[in-house]
Amino acid sequence: MRELTPRLRQWLAEGTAFSLATVVKVSGSAPREPGTAMAVSAAGEVVGSVSGGCVEGAVFEAATEVLETGEPRRETYGFSDETALSVGLTCGGIIEILIQRVDPASSVTRVLDSIGEEEPVAVATVIDGPAPPGARRCVWQDRADGTLGDERLDAAVTEDARGLLTHGMTGTKRYGPHGERCGEDIAVFVQSFAPAPGMLVFGANDFAVALSRVGSDLGYRVTVCDARPVFARAGRFPRAHEVVCAWPHDYLARTEVDERTVICVLTHDPKFEEPLLMAALRTPAAYIGVMGSRRTHIDRTGRLRERGATGAQLARLSSPIGLDLGARTPEETAVSIAAEIIQRRQGGTGLPLGHRSGPIHRRTLPQTAVPVGNRDRDR
Incomplete structure (x- = not known):
């Protein structure tokens, strides 16, 4: 939504x-x-x-x-x-x-305001059972509004909704008539609206211009960072949410990175890449992709080992960045990078669907725990 x-x-x-x-x-x-x-x-x-x-x-x-x-x-x-x-x-x-x-007088107005201001909020709605159908409770981390018809049910749902919101999850919970978690009588759909996940793009080049467009379309909050002021100009990146002129590793050190953040390093310059990657490998980022040839990647990993990077850390690097689509242009390369990010997040094979059997839309997580972010952009 x-x-x-x-x-x-x-x-x-x-x-x-x-x-x-x-x-x-x-x-x-x-x-x-x-x-x-x-x-x-x-x-x-x-x-x-x-x-x-x-x-x-x-x-x-x-x-x-x-x-x-x-x-x-x-x-x-x-x-x-x-x-x-x-x-x-x-x-x-x-x-x-x-x-x-x-x-217009509905509590949904306040929910929409929170979504617009990127304040985390969850909406819990009764979808089945003896509780009032469609009854809604809106839950923020510091307050809640609305009732599902029972104080104890409200309390249980509020606690669970905050837990789902913290992890950016959407799904259905079942309760007894008074909020008993062992009950199955009442089904409550909890939809989380966490802030958009971050895409950090380092290197203000033509590939970054194309990737910022694709990343924005996928629902990421895109930041482009480069230490060179002549290239790190907002006018070059109309689809980026933020353009920062700073040394990449310095910017990353003061930026919040969580398990939904993706980091794309397109700098092509070891003096920027190496301190940046050492900092990136210490974060919980979902994806760390680095542009460069296979030979460049081998040389790069050798230097990172000398700096103290472990084998497990280096295994997190996606390099050369992107899926093998035969991409040549910046726009094609951006699609290749986005495809790899989606494949990592959703657990796909990266193969043509015509070469696979079974359902097209695989369920990588239980129905009761669907992560939000890009896919909640209505999407």
């Missing part, structure tokens, strides 16, 4: 109600992940998508009805072949969607 936030905030500021359709469960080869959203305004405007086109027409009709009645609905869409007359997913998967009306 992050990508929809500006438009949804505008609707609410104008006093326009809308229906919000959110994917709360998927199974099989479904096209989108839990948390994907589509909104329909009272004027009939649509933003977002829940399936990539398969069931949007049916969801639009259901969302329009929810706008009129105000009653939340849960819809399930399963397999439909090309000759079927009923609405369904041609991919063979199943998605479950919760549709709710959102009014």
Whole structure:
């Protein structure tokens, strides 16, 4: 829903109600992940998508009805072949969607404000069980708003939502009627909106220009850093969120790096690379990619060993950077780097899908623990 936030905030500021359709469960080869959203305004405007086109027409009709009645609905869409007359997913998967009306006075307004300001927030919604369907509790690290109908249930959900939010996770939790964690009566969908993950690009060259565009499209907060002021100019990187003129290792030392951060080193200069990489290898970054030839990588790792880097640390380096796509241009190279980042995050093989068997959309984590970041950009 992050990508929809500006438009949804505008609707609410104008006093326009809308229906919000959110994917709360998927199974099989479904096209989108839990948390994907589509909104329909009272004027009939649509933003977002829940399936990539398969069931949007049916969801639009259901969302329009929810706008009129105000009653939340849960819809399930399963397999439909090309000759079927009923609405369904041609991919063979199943998605479950919760549709709710959102009014200008709703607590969702404060959630959208927090998303826009990159303040972490989670939204817990009852999707099944004896608790009020569609009941919503909004949870921040220091406060909560709304009720699911029972104080003890509210307390348990608030605690669990904060835990999921800390790790940037979205998923479904089940409880007893009074918040018992051993219960199965009530299903609560918890959607986390953590700040966008960081992409740190070092080296202000043409490859960085292209990568900053792709990284921004993937939902990263992109920072480009270079020690040379003639190249580290914001005008060269219109899609970057920040352009910094500083020695790379100095900038990295004062920058927060977590398990979702990706680091791309495109400097081609040992005096910048080596201190930077020694600093990067001490961080929990999800990905550290370094541009250069195979010979350059061998020479580089030798010098890093002399500086004290261990074999386990050096194994974290993705170098030469990117997947083997035959890329030549900066734009093609940016796609290659982005492909490797996605492959690492999602656990893919990097092979053509036509060379594999089994489901296209693999589940790398349990349904109850889906990491957010790029994929929560509605996405």
